[in-house]
Amino acid sequence: MSDDISDGSEDVVGVLTEQIAAHFGMDIEQLKAAVALAPTAHPEATEVVKWHGLLIGAQTALDRTQDDLLAALDTQPSEVDDPTLHLAHRVNAAVTARDGRALVVRWLLDPAAPGKKDRAAQRFARPNHAPGIGSAVQTRAPHTPASAPAAGVRPGRTAQR
Helix, strand or coil: CCCCCCCCCCCCHHHHHHHHHHCCCCHHHHHHHHHHCCCCCCCCHHHHHHHHHHHHHHHHHHHHHHHHHHHHHHHHCCCCHHHHHHHHHHHHHHHHHHHHHHHHHHHHHCCCCCCCCCCCHHHHCCCCCCCCCCCCCCCCCCCCCCCCCCCCCCCCCCCCC
């Protein structure tokens, strides 16, 4: 698997789609059909199909945004106005989203990717209801009824200053 994902002449989605087909031994349409029939049968395939769909959506948004920017640039005089500059920022954001999703797909396809073999990754891969895993860590203070005395103050005494 190549580590080079570029915006150049290579089609990011096409390269990753080919890598998915090689990894699972079937083309993406067959894989999507298999996942649709039995989504829990192969969790790795289900996750790859999900992220591939997100990647396709990000690439479509990027293509649309680039087309909008090119159309706006064709109508510009020598200086770029604020709406066109805003479109350029949208293109940058779309590239970032597409590349981030491409990285996730690459990570999912790589069995030796960092974080897949360590204890933390194995622990997080297990469902929360598995035996031996405690409940979630409390993230806010427990609710104290209004009638309960404040901590550190004993009933019948006033707090000393």
